[in-house]
Amino acid sequence: MALSAGMSVSPTALPTNYEYYTSGGVKSGLSVDQPYFTLNDKNISLYSGAVHYFRVPRAYWRDRLRKLRAAGFNTVETYVPWNLHEPRSGEYDFGDGNNDMSDFLHLEEFLKTAQEEDLFAIVRSGPFICAEFEFGGFPSWLLREDDLEVRTTNSKYMNYVTRYFNILLPILAALQFTNGGPIMMFQVENEYAVSGKKDLEYLKQLRQLMLDNGIKELLATSDNPIRGAGGTIRSLFFMTGNFNKDATKNLDQLKALQPNKPLMTMEFWSGWFDFWGNRHNNATLDDFKNVYEEILKYPSSVNMYMFHGGTNFGFLNGAENLKFDDLETDYRSIISSYDYGAPLDESGAYTDKYYATKDLLEKYNPIKTLLPAMPPSPEKIAYLAVTIQKQLRIEDTLASxxxxxxxxxxxxxxxxxxxxxxxxFGYTVYRKVLDIPAGAVLKIEGRVCDTVMVLVNGQLVSPWISRSVDLNSFGTSRVANGTLVLTNNTLQGATLDLIVENWGRVNVRVYKQLKGLWQGGVLVNDQYIYDWQIYPLEFKKSWTNSLNFQTTYIKNTAGPVLYQGILNIKGNPKDTFVNMQNWTKGIVIVNGFVLGRYARMGPIQTLYLPAPLLKEGDNSIVVFEHFKADGEIHFTTGHIYANH
Known part of the structure; x- marks a missing residue:
């Protein structure tokens, strides 16, 4: 029998979440056959929070999940990124691979840890996830096939989805609630109503794939309710809603679209993400509290997106193109931090939103279960500055x-x-040896995807991208058919290098996007240049760790250069933040692992560096700076945001 909201109960007498819902055995899963949820024939409201295992170091999963439960949540929600679990066609990685992100991919362990921490689970298995993640979670190798159309019944696409799901879904099926595991709901696809596609037969095929692989828990879709039911099939799926304002209006609409069913807000946005060159988004505590309470009071079950955002490690940030074309006419790259303004910040520390959430869940959840004590916030340290000792020009690495x-x-x-x-991922270097007349003009047809550095004989000749306004100049995708004067002098047998950066693929509604130079040719003085040597600069851990830094650091070097310093740690490492506000633009690599991107244009100046990526003793810190380096790498105990 459910406890009333006002009943006073000794904490030691309370059952755990699983004790309350599984005592007497598991007979049924999550039901929506009435205007309220039941789990195993007991009333339940889903109070869920999003934690993405692939954005949090494995060593911290239990800490983040326990903090979720301690706030009063009964469920964790996560996406599953196809691009990480099948990084190359037909090669799968669920934690046992030899990829730089492998340790983040122990999906089964994450879900079992959630259950050990007394949490149920909602799994949003894709194949498309959005999540502000690189290409919305799609693997880039899909782009090699011109006649493949994602998020449709296109046979080539569905053959790849089927192959992947036949590997992924049996792992998840074994962890279903009715099989003794934590998963009691699956989301099919994601926000299909805003996909630009109209192929509802595709959703039917995904559903059948799930059923064929033993999935028997509740299947749901999620969209903004105001858009109607165009992204679902109401006879086959349970509808949920996504929004961060006008809760009553959205929930009224959801109720009208799906009468006599429970209400579920699949995404209540606790904050928002940031783009490079924009102001920092910072949702206020009052707005957060007011909308969250409006949802709880309605009443509606709710998943908070995000409870803990984590980090877009490596090159895994997504991007947006608000004109929804494949040509990057309005391209915006998302930063490496996915802090999201969430109740638990990027480093796992509590925020004001956490305490507000805990109070509201205590107020509105009538079913009282045993909650753990709040784990401590992580200890953080500002290590002493690291002096840059060595450097290596990019052109000197190409031989490898x-x-x-x-x-x-x-x-x-x-x-x-x-x-x-x-x-x-990474950068692509297009090289050509040629004679360049004095005053020669380089022209790149179409748009660069996404930024380019132009070098002549190893010297940077293109403008720096250091301020937001520079995004409208040569060197970025915002400039079509960009031109640049290469030299004032005639050069014989000169080496022309075009170093193009993939700054993150768009995560929604742009599905044919390619990176590098592909929209047209490259011309010098209106003559097309042919016969290129192309070097993939991927920054894989094994390659970076093999580099031989022999040149001593030279102050005021300009252009794309790798710099190395050593962080010596005595005792156990602690979390820290790398402060790059005196650098210009590039990436930071720690012990061979690409931590993420930085850019002086902001809004953020720092990169979260979790202790599990460090070790006692010497730690290699490598910076690939595009334009102008600083002689030191500084550390701090929290994020620093630029003043715009």
Whole structure:
């Protein structure tokens, strides 16, 4: 029998979440056959929070999940990123691979840890997840096939989805609530109403794939209710809603679309994410509290997106193009921090929103179960500054990279490397040796995807991208058919390098996007240049750790250069933040692992560096700076945001 909201009970007498819902055995899962949820024939309201295992170091999963439960949540929600679990076509990684992100991918362990921490689970298995994640979770090797159309019944696409789901879904099926595991709801696809696609037969095929692989728990879809039911099939799926304001209006609409069913807010947005060159988003505590309480009071079950955002490690940030075309006419890159303004910040520390959430869940959840004590916030340290000791020019690293010949410049995904999977992440160097007349003008047809540095004989000749306004100048995707004067002097046998950065693929509604140079040719004085040597600069851990830094640091070096310093740690490492506000633009690499991106244009100046990525003793810190370095790497105990 449920306890009334006002009943006073000794904490030691309270049952755990699982004791309350599974005592007497498990007979049924989550039901929506009435206007309220039942789980195992007992009334339940779902109070869920989003924690993405692939954005949090494995060593911290239990800490984050226990903090979720301690706030009063009974459920954790996570996406599953296809691009990490199948990084190359037909090669799968669920934690036992040899990829730089492998340790983040123990999906089964994450879900079992959630159950051990007394949490149920909602799994949003894709294949498309959005999540402000690189390409919305799609693997980039899908882009190699011109006649493949994602998020439809296109046979090539569905063949790949079927192959992947036949690996993924049996892992999840074994962890279903009615099989003794934590998962009591699956989301099919994600926000299909805003996909730009109209192929509802596709959703039917995904559903059948799930049923064929033993999935028997509740299947749901999620969309903004104001958009109607165009992204679902109401006879087959339970509808849920996504929003961060006008809760009553959205829930009224959801109730009208799906009468006599429970109400579920799948995404109540606790904050928002940031783009490079924009102001920092900072949702106020009052707005957060007011909308969350409006949802709880309605009443509606609710998943908070995000409870703990985590980090877009490596090159895994997504992007947006608000004009929804494949040409990047309005491209915006998302920063590496996915702090999201969530109740638990990027480093796992409590915020004011956490305490507000805990109070509201205590107020509105009539079913009282045993909650753990709140774990302590992580200890953080500002390590002493690291002095840059060595440097290495990018052109000096290319000899260690097998190059690809192409008559024309081509997209990174089209390179025949990585067992014919193309290049997914990093930078692509297009090299040509040629004679360059004085005053010669370089022209890149179409748009660069996403930024380019132009070098002549190893010297940077293109403008710096250091301020927000620079995003409207040559060197970025915002400039179509960009031109640049290469030299004031005639050069014989000069080396022209075009270093193009993939700044993150768009995560929604742009599905044919390619990175690098592919929209047209490259011309010098209106003459097309052919016969390129193309180098994939992927920054894989094994490659970075093999580099031989022999040149001593030279102050005031300009252009794309790798810099190395050593962070010596005595005793157990602690969390810290790398402060890059005196640098210009690039990436930070710690012990071979790409931590993330930085850019002086802001809004953020720091990168969260969790202790599990460090070790006692010497730690290699490598910075790939595009333009102008600082002689030191500084550390701090929290994020620093630029003043715009």
């Amino acid at each position: 990279i097998p190059n690809v010949y192409s008559k024309n410049v081509i997209a990174m995904e089209k390179l025949d490397i990585n067992n014919n999977n193309g290049q997914s």
